Amino acid sequence: MLTRILIVVALIGGAIGCDSYSENDFELITAYTAKTMCMCLWVEDQTEEYCAAWTKENPPVASYRVDWKEKAVESQAMMLWGARAHFVSDRLGCILE
Amino acid sequence: MKPRTWFLIGGALLIGLGSIAHEARAQSCPNRLYWPTEDWQSKAAATAESRHDAIKAFEDYTFKLEGKDADRKGVRTDGVVIVHGGYLIYERYGRGFTAKNRHIAWSAAKSFTGTLAGIAVAQNAVKLDDSICDFVGSLPDDNCRIQVQHLLEMGSGLAWKEIYENQSNQESSTLAMLYGQGHRDMARFVGQHRRSAEPGKVFNYSSGESTLLAAVVGAALRPRFGSEFAWTLLFEPIGMRNTAFEQDQAGTPAGGSFLYATPRDFAKFGYLWLNDGCWDGQRILPTGWVARSTQVADTYRTGQVKADETWVFGRHWWINRAVPEQGKSKPWPDLPDDTYVASGHWGQYVVVVPSRDIVIVRTGDDRDETFDFATFVKLALTIVSDQ
Numbered sequence: 001m002l003t004r005i006l007i008v009v010a011l012i013g014g015a016i017g018c019d020s021y022s023e024n025d026f027e028l029i030t031a032y033t034a035k036t037m038c039m040c041l042w043v044e045d046q047t048e049e050y051c052a053a054w055t056k057e058n059p060p061v062a063s064y065r066v067d068w069k070e071k072a073v074e075s076q077a078m079m080l081w082g083a084r085a086h087f088v089s090d091r092l093g094c095i096l097e
Numbered sequence: 098m099k100p101r102t103w104f105l106i107g108g109a110l111l112i113g114l115g116s117i118a119h120e121a122r123a124q125s126c127p128n129r130l131y132w133p134t135e136d137w138q139s140k141a142a143a144t145a146e147s148r149h150d151a152i153k154a155f156e157d158y159t160f161k162l163e164g165k166d167a168d169r170k171g172v173r174t175d176g177v178v179i180v181h182g183g184y185l186i187y188e189r190y191g192r193g194f195t196a197k198n199r200h201i202a203w204s205a206a207k208s209f210t211g212t213l214a215g216i217a218v219a220q221n222a223v224k225l226d227d228s229i230c231d232f233v234g235s236l237p238d239d240n241c242r243i244q245v246q247h248l249l250e251m252g253s254g255l256a257w258k259e260i261y262e263n264q265s266n267q268e269s270s271t272l273a274m275l276y277g278q279g280h281r282d283m284a285r286f287v288g289q290h291r292r293s294a295e296p297g298k299v300f301n302y303s304s305g306e307s308t309l310l311a312a313v314v315g316a317a318l319r320p321r322f323g324s325e326f327a328w329t330l331l332f333e334p335i336g337m338r339n340t341a342f343e344q345d346q347a348g349t350p351a352g353g354s355f356l357y358a359t360p361r362d363f364a365k366f367g368y369l370w371l372n373d374g375c376w377d378g379q380r381i382l383p384t385g386w387v388a389r390s391t392q393v394a395d396t397y398r399t400g401q402v403k404a405d406e407t408w409v410f411g412r413h414w415w416i417n418r419a420v421p422e423q424g425k426s427k428p429w430p431d432l433p434d435d436t437y438v439a440s441g442h443w444g445q446y447v448v449v450v451p452s453r454d455i456v457i458v459r460t461g462d463d464r465d466e467t468f469d470f471a472t473f474v475k476l477a478l479t480i481v482s483d484q
Binding site for chain 1: 166167193197198199200201258262266267268269270272273275276277278280325328339340341342343344345346355357462
């Protein structure tokens, strides 16, 4: 439990003291997870098992949910941060919302 | 008229005719027995028989998986296609991929964007010395000094940090563009960066510059060819019909990373370049574009280049040339001088070696530094020849 708390503090703190870009790791990882799962499933036509393994980030803080009907993927981290990507077309692949 | 005058006129005519003939040759396209627009004709079975030992050595290196997949260790090849003399001579897939699965190109997409820039020039929609502000709006005035050719050479001077995972995420301009504050309008995000150098003075490899270049090309070609200009002008003519090229919410293609195709189709792209930008008698790229793009970029030769940059850049291709001005030797000394490659994150390659008449495509998922590009290409070349 202590390890998890330390990871969370470290990830949120990633943005503090840096004058570059504003997103913390949770925002970046959830966006990456949603977008990458989406393109893996519907552009590369891979299995969900393969895509989940391929997309997995370290530390694995983001969860995802696939909306098969809408061809979309939602990703969440710590119930505070989230992102969604959806499949557009065979030529234009996926887009991060 | 004096004999000397006749001599001079005759000489001038000969020089003129020679020049015209040379121009015609330069503009002519290579002849091939067939063009693989529909699909490649295969000589793989015959090659497997005649080059058994070379193929075994190649596969022992390329397809040898180590440990559990979840550990992400070692060489992790998803697909290889080798085309020699216009025929598919080798093809194999791994890790759940087949000939039908598209694979992400990551930064190998940059060479496609450079190709689309060449097509825009061929269509007289873009000139190399055009300001990027002629095509991309709402940029700081100071960045309007950046020209199209600066983007082709990664020499805009924009302060950009090309950092990927496992480093400081918050310092990464690339992650901010693809997944952070820049993802909705990537070109605008890139173009809003301050410049840390004059255009053409510093080589700084950047997914942002390829994205900005894609925005320039899109703005130039969309009015005449529509939003699917990349398919109309590049993918369809060479038979890459199943290619995906993702866009942001502003409609700009993600020119530095998000392009997907099958290895067979990636090989068609290499084959276009192998054939001097021609396809089935049609010139797709301007005369001289391939030659210029596979020479050392001016910015790389004369500008500031990081000391730890061991690969050498042309115009949106990596090339095997020494750069004495920078004290840099050939990046792959065991490979032919004319080798050039579109290279992407985690092991994506489209390799062209004109002197061997060969295109080598490799897709993969290398998460550590085990895979060695030069070793892979050298072993692939031995499938064609013992030399």
